Amino acid sequence: xxxxxxxxLAALTVAAVCSAASAVVLTSPAHADSxxxxxxxxxxxxxxxxxxxxxxVPGIVTATRAYGSSRGFWIQDPNPDDDPRTSEGVFVFTxxxxxxxxxxSVTVTGTVSEYVPGGTSSGNQSVTEITKPTVTTVSTGNPVxxxxxxxxxxxxxxxxxxxxxxxxxxxxxxxxxxxxxxxDYYESLEGMNVQVEDxxxxxATDPYSELWVTVKPHEHRSRRxxxxxxxxxxxxxxxxxxxxxxxxxxFPKANVGDTLTGTTTGPLDFNQFGGYTLVAxxxxxxxxxxxxxxxxxxxxxxxxxxxxxxxxNLDPSDTTFAAHAAAIVNNLQSPDIVSLEEIQDDxxxxxxxxxxxxxxxxxxxxxxVAAGGPKYDWRSINPVNDQDGGQPGGxxxxxxxxxxxxxxxxxxxxxxxxxxxxxxxxxxKAELTVSPGRIDPANAAWKDSRKPLxxxxxxxxxxVFVIANxxxxxxxxxxxxSQYQPxxxxxxxxxxxxxxxxxxxxxxxxKVQKNANVIALGDMNDFEFSGTAKILExxxxxxxxxxxxxxxxxxxxDYQGNxxxxxxxxxxxxxxxxxxxxxxxxxxxxxxNDQISDHDPQVLRFRP
Numbered sequence: 001x002x003x004x005x006x007x008x009l010a011a012l013t014v015a016a017v018c019s020a021a022s023a024v025v026l027t028s029p030a031h032a033d034s035x036x037x038x039x040x041x042x043x044x045x046x047x048x049x050x051x052x053x054x055x056x057v058p059g060i061v062t063a064t065r066a067y068g069s070s071r072g073f074w075i076q077d078p079n080p081d082d083d084p085r086t087s088e089g090v091f092v093f094t095x096x097x098x099x100x101x102x103x104x105s106v107t108v109t110g111t112v113s114e115y116v117p118g119g120t121s122s123g124n125q126s127v128t129e130i131t132k133p134t135v136t137t138v139s140t141g142n143p144v145x146x147x148x149x150x151x152x153x154x155x156x157x158x159x160x161x162x163x164x165x166x167x168x169x170x171x172x173x174x175x176x177x178x179x180x181x182x183x184d185y186y187e188s189l190e191g192m193n194v195q196v197e198d199x200x201x202x203x204a205t206d207p208y209s210e211l212w213v214t215v216k217p218h219e220h221r222s223r224r225x226x227x228x229x230x231x232x233x234x235x236x237x238x239x240x241x242x243x244x245x246x247x248x249x250x251f252p253k254a255n256v257g258d259t260l261t262g263t264t265t266g267p268l269d270f271n272q273f274g275g276y277t278l279v280a281x282x283x284x285x286x287x288x289x290x291x292x293x294x295x296x297x298x299x300x301x302x303x304x305x306x307x308x309x310x311x312x313n314l315d316p317s318d319t320t321f322a323a324h325a326a327a328i329v330n331n332l333q334s335p336d337i338v339s340l341e342e343i344q345d346d347x348x349x350x351x352x353x354x355x356x357x358x359x360x361x362x363x364x365x366x367x368x369v370a371a372g373g374p375k376y377d378w379r380s381i382n383p384v385n386d387q388d389g390g391q392p393g394g395x396x397x398x399x400x401x402x403x404x405x406x407x408x409x410x411x412x413x414x415x416x417x418x419x420x421x422x423x424x425x426x427x428x429k430a431e432l433t434v435s436p437g438r439i440d441p442a443n444a445a446w447k448d449s450r451k452p453l454x455x456x457x458x459x460x461x462x463x464v465f466v467i468a469n470x471x472x473x474x475x476x477x478x479x480x481x482s483q484y485q486p487x488x489x490x491x492x493x494x495x496x497x498x499x500x501x502x503x504x505x506x507x508x509x510x511k512v513q514k515n516a517n518v519i520a521l522g523d524m525n526d527f528e529f530s531g532t533a534k535i536l537e538x539x540x541x542x543x544x545x546x547x548x549x550x551x552x553x554x555x556x557x558d559y560q561g562n563x564x565x566x567x568x569x570x571x572x573x574x575x576x577x578x579x580x581x582x583x584x585x586x587x588x589x590x591x592x593n594d595q596i597s598d599h600d601p602q603v604l605r606f607r608p
Contacts, residue, residue: 035057038088039086041190061075063267070093072094073098105139125172155185169485193266196260204592205254209243211254224291243277244279257591258286259287260287296586302460307603316360329373337402339399348393357382379402381416389450389472398470398522410435412434415438420438439501439502464517470523472491479560518542521569580607583604
């Protein structure tokens, strides 16, 4: 997935503006008397009072948020109705630091608004708010309504209803069914004081002081303590994001498998970077699960070890070279071939026309030697400036590292950023026309995206074709908690076109040589069960080797509480038929708060 940092900074800057610009106003402003919070929240996601002014809405202040641009406070009615569909809490948006305190009994007059985090184009659900408030404090020091306990018994196993086809697939107008659907259950608690107890961490603390827990200890649990995302229909209902209303410096630095022991309590909010979020006024105590980074086994002298590793926008100014080198040498056991993704040019995001990456790559190679590894050689092709996506000016590309003591690279001149690699038949065997070469770089499928890098290698006299990929990201797709169900995955259109191109190239090799050893690997930015993977695999031309692992071990990335596959190594029939194929997803990054990349590397070992 794309980095959130720039999007997050922009969101924090414009959130106050967006709270007005992204408001859904459904009715003409009108005056409403004797309205309580459950009336405002109603039995659907959209308030029946959206756009209307409400007067003297009573509630107890349960929490305040005096930082950022979404400043305000939450109130909750201490006298709830008996309808489980209607929330008793609501956020009051003040735009400046609120002047109330927890425990104050207040009445609020203001306008009901539906704020869509990220803007209406994001497809996100909205947050019901009272804006432009006039607040009257009735009394102070009142008890806060007891939190609703969210646990495995309260959260339904079904994630969401299907959207209303008459409303373009939106669930906004559907009557909530909180005992049937998890998203409806969370929506019925929007703005209310809630609590989780002894919750296991399923996504490590990120740079924004957020983590994810699950309230369902047995839901698709991985052997290392996470929650695996195994299909489009197993969204994992127990996931919940945790933020804090306190100082970020005090936020726990958690890894997957740790536990927030005791109680974590606060209002239930919704944000564009994770959906339903418990914004904690009280955090549980972090208990370590003792998770350690994995180490794969060393390949034997007769085994070829091929790896893929997304090093996350590596450029010479980074401080992670030694750590990446140690990971390659120690955790990956110095594979014979390493396909690197997200290698940036020699001056990183400085957008001055520089495209060469020799400084970046050689700095990594030198660090590997310093870590006790081999002196790798390398091959790559510089992209056309600013034509391959990623961070502007960074010119990310794929790079082959290879150990010349173990494997040789077949160089055939002519490969450059705009020349398409082809396949020829020589003495009954397949050969690349250029090596290294890029697959059909002028094809529209690769617009603003990385072009696959193909190379021809020889190991113990056997030719192995390796295709390094970094397909277009999932940026722009609607989130799992979108108001549109099922969410639209718009990025698939280009990624499917890219997968079609890669599969067609593999077919070209196999048409010439049926038993050719072909590997297509890299950051595919899609799941092993996805349409992208099915297109890559085709009619058996390739097979995603991560499917050789137990389902509970199939992940390379951890996003919003879902451990999932984005990086893959796909192999041709000649490799798959061998009884000695071994695949390993080496978990060194995705589950840890001090990760040096957001991806875990993968290793394939086999005898050509």
